[in-house]
Amino acid sequence: MLGTEFRTGSPVWIDLGSPDTDAAAAFYGAVFGWRFASAGPEAGGYGFFQKDGRTVAGLGPLTEQGAASSWMTYFRTEDAGATAREVVSAGGTVRAEPMTMGEATMAQFTDPQGAQFAVLHAPGGLEKASEDDTLVWVELHVADPAAAIGFYRGLFGWRTEEMRTPGMTYQVLSIRDGDQEEGSFGGVAPLRAGQDDAGQDDARWVPYFAVADADAVAAAVRGNGGTVVVPPANVPDVGRVAWLADPAQAVFAVLRPDPRQAA
Known part of the structure; x- marks a missing residue:
């Protein structure tokens, strides 16, 4: 069962890339009762969807030219750089090279059949899961x-x-x-x-x-x-x-x- 005790390979984070983050926040607020909390002026418009004060997803503006709005799933890794090398060796591609933000390191990939996914190494992740609206x-x-x-x-x-x-x-x-x-x-x-x-x-x-x-x-x-x-x-x-x-x-x-x- 999906939970918040994350181990290697666990889904640890999800976020939405949207062309209009204000509209997305309003939509998911109406559908799930989520509230949007900004990560601050230095975060480039990124922030967090929260339910009962606990983070259930992320939301940010699209950053790639021509990108379509979509949800991204992040899996826990112990070493984003090593995972990137393994992805390439197995026929996938690196969409976003490993980058470190504070205590977190993330990278984004496309698998050999075209599905996009990401990895994250961080002390925490989603704060609620497997409950209503999470x-x-x-x-x-x-x-x-x-x-x-x-x-x-x-x-x-x-x-x-x-x-x-x-x-x-x-x-x-x-x-x-x-x-x-x-x-x-x-x-x-x-x-x-x-x-x-x-x-x-x-x-x-x-x-x-x-x-x-x-x-x-x-x-x-x-x-x-x-x-x-x-x-x-x-x-x-x-x-x-x-x-x-x-x-x-x-x-x-x-x-x-x-x-x-x-x-």
């Missing part, structure tokens, strides 16, 4: 799941467990240390061209936020200028899931977990 899961959609698993296992030592779902085989990811079920944090699904009405068929990591009512959140997204990419639907033994996009077309998902899974 990150609960991350999911990779790629054309070749087996190749993707091999790539990321080489970086982080992740373990996988096969789960059969209607129409496909899903791979559940967990960190290499400790109990596999308790250490699970995400999954890998096969990418299918035109898999949804909005044409969201690029390789990507998708963050899932836990919610009390997926249908109500989908309605709030639509009512605040966003898009319902995949309408809420029940997934057996998982819960009720919807894929959504904010007004700048950054894709995310929500999950109302099946209460039997938490029993």
